[in-house]
Amino acid sequence: MSDVTLDNMxxxxxxxxxxxxxxxxxxxxxxxxxxxxxxxxMTIEVDWGRVYEGLDRGWAFxxxxxxxxxxxxxxxxxxxxxxxxxxxxAASVVGIIISIPIGLGAARNVxxxxxxxxxxxxxxxxxxxxxxxxxxxxxxxxxFGPLAGFLTLSFATIGFLSKLxxxxxxxxxxxxxxxxxxxxxxxxxxxxxxxxxxVMPRLVGLSMYRIDINFRESAILGLVGAGGIGxxxxxxxxxxxxxTAAAILLIIIGIVMALEYLSGIIRAxxx
Amino acid sequence: MxxxxxxxxxxxxxxxxxxxxxxxxxKGQVLALIGPSGAGKSTMIRCINRLVEPTSGEAxxxxxxxxxxxxxxxxxxxxEMGMIFxxxxxxxxxxxxxxxxxxxxxxxxxxxxxLRRYPQSDTxxxxxxxxxxxxxxxxxxxxxxxxxxxxxxxxxxxxxxxxPKLLLVDEPTASLDPKTSRQIMRLITELCRExxxxxxxNIHDVALAQMFVPRVxxxxxxxxxxxxxxxxxxxxxxxxxxxxxxxxATIEKVEDEDETExxx
Numbered sequence: 001m002s003d004v005t006l007d008n009m010x011x012x013x014x015x016x017x018x019x020x021x022x023x024x025x026x027x028x029x030x031x032x033x034x035x036x037x038x039x040x041x042m043t044i045e046v047d048w049g050r051v052y053e054g055l056d057r058g059w060a061f062x063x064x065x066x067x068x069x070x071x072x073x074x075x076x077x078x079x080x081x082x083x084x085x086x087x088x089x090a091a092s093v094v095g096i097i098i099s100i101p102i103g104l105g106a107a108r109n110v111x112x113x114x115x116x117x118x119x120x121x122x123x124x125x126x127x128x129x130x131x132x133x134x135x136x137x138x139x140x141x142x143x144f145g146p147l148a149g150f151l152t153l154s155f156a157t158i159g160f161l162s163k164l165x166x167x168x169x170x171x172x173x174x175x176x177x178x179x180x181x182x183x184x185x186x187x188x189x190x191x192x193x194x195x196x197x198x199v200m201p202r203l204v205g206l207s208m209y210r211i212d213i214n215f216r217e218s219a220i221l222g223l224v225g226a227g228g229i230g231x232x233x234x235x236x237x238x239x240x241x242x243x244t245a246a247a248i249l250l251i252i253i254g255i256v257m258a259l260e261y262l263s264g265i266i267r268a269x270x271x
Numbered sequence: 272m273x274x275x276x277x278x279x280x281x282x283x284x285x286x287x288x289x290x291x292x293x294x295x296x297x298k299g300q301v302l303a304l305i306g307p308s309g310a311g312k313s314t315m316i317r318c319i320n321r322l323v324e325p326t327s328g329e330a331x332x333x334x335x336x337x338x339x340x341x342x343x344x345x346x347x348x349x350x351e352m353g354m355i356f357x358x359x360x361x362x363x364x365x366x367x368x369x370x371x372x373x374x375x376x377x378x379x380x381x382x383x384x385x386l387r388r389y390p391q392s393d394t395x396x397x398x399x400x401x402x403x404x405x406x407x408x409x410x411x412x413x414x415x416x417x418x419x420x421x422x423x424x425x426x427x428x429x430x431x432x433x434x435p436k437l438l439l440v441d442e443p444t445a446s447l448d449p450k451t452s453r454q455i456m457r458l459i460t461e462l463c464r465e466x467x468x469x470x471x472x473n474i475h476d477v478a479l480a481q482m483f484v485p486r487v488x489x490x491x492x493x494x495x496x497x498x499x500x501x502x503x504x505x506x507x508x509x510x511x512x513x514x515x516x517x518x519x520a521t522i523e524k525v526e527d528e529d530e531t532e533x534x535x
Contacts, residue, residue: 179429181322183375200364
């Protein structure tokens with residue numbers, strides 16, 4: 001590069017080198033993507049007549065939020081709510097307990113290769129199967145009710161928590177753990193002293209977040225018969241009791257916000 | 272006490288970090304290992320306690336070849352070698368006391384360590400060591416609340432509570448200011464004398480090494496190119512270790528600093 005001399009550089013404009021150097025390729029990609037986007041939007045059909053008719057129904061639903069009916073179906077709401085809370089707590093606890101060993105196994109810097117492959121496999125399966133699909137399968141096996149919901153949420157928690165925990169372990173400070181190993185600690189002591197303190201805040205934060213998700217999911221799982229507040233919500237929609245449905249949604253929103261607030265406090269404390 | 276015999280480390284990339292190192296360290300001797308970055312200083316001490324696996328050669332500690340030990344025997348051998356790290360390597364979210372006591376992990380069972388119920392003799396020794404380095408009042412503070420110099424003192428306590436025969440010290444002063452660096456070096460060398468401990472101290476600050484240790488080993492490209500008294504480090508020798516540079520200033524500075532030190 002003989003032309004990199006000061007005389008050649010001074011007076012020239014400087015620009016950040018482009019991410020894709022080839023000009024033709026760069027513009028082909030940009031224009032191609034824009035064309036695809038336009039074409040994609042054109043394929044989405046909108047039946048404006050249907051939308052006009054539906055506006056009334058939608059408006060009724062929105063209006064219901066101004067007069068939510070907590071009382072007339074209160075016993076149904078209450079039992080659904082209790083079922084959801086039981087499902088959430090039980091599934092979160094079981095899921096978290098199972099996630100910890102799998103998370104350790106799925107971290108390449110802690111686990112030997114065969115264990116790593118198996119644990120990553122479990123994580124991949126759990127994450128590939130969406131909650132609703134798992135719930136439909138489990139309802140088919142165990143019948144309607146919260147058992148199917150509990151198992152679904154536990155299964156989903158494992159995929160979520162193990163993966164994120166493993167990633168946090170892989171990103172930990174190697175030297176802190178090395179210092180513990182240098183003292184002659186056993187593997188379990190090494191995990192307890194060298195690894196656990198480093199990942200604990202994240203584990204607590206993720207667990208809180210997962211409890212939050214599990215509660216929201218429990219409201220959805222009822223739609224496919226896996227128990228919880230979702231079942232009550234589904235019934236209310238089926239009967240066009242929008243005021244009861246609105247009451248249930250308000251309760252769900254309230255609980256999720258309370259959980260969010262609580263997890264914020266807990267996360268700040270374990271930092 | 273420690274003997275290295277043709278100790279060699281070749282990394283997977285083909286880089287020869289250590290080329291058949293031969294070195295004898297008698298009991299109670301403190302030795303400084305100097306050399307430019309990448310000379311293999313850090314690799315060498317990590318090959319001794321096998322945080323890095325040596326490729327070939329022997330490392331004998333009291334006649335036992337460390338390079339051939341199985342997992343259990345290696346754990347027991349590691350108890351005999353305390354290590355002090357460059358960036359302190361304290362577990363940040365544990366308390367000072369937990370960090371010091373973690374030096375006993377090789378001696379206590381899992382449940383004792385998990386429940387933090389160490390034998391009274393261990394706890395007493397931890398208190399004594401913290402008092403010796405002037406940090407007894409910080410025992411229940413979290414490690415990340417301490418300053419750099421304080422952290423390194425805790426690191427020293429953690430290494431000493433192992434009751435080791437040998438200290439492996441990796442750039443103990445690299446992240447400290449000049450005054451704290453001297454205090455830490457003085458503390459390490461004093462403690463070694465009190466306990467008749469041998470130590471290998473990796474250090475890139477030649478002047479600091481000359482001030483505190485009786486023997487200097489110079490490493491360049493994985494080979495020992497100097498082994499002798501600190502006073503024997505002439506400009507020629509330093510050029511051999513580090514490459515061409517004006518060394519007069521470095522050497523003179525040592526003498527100046529010694530005078531100011533005495534005046535303090």
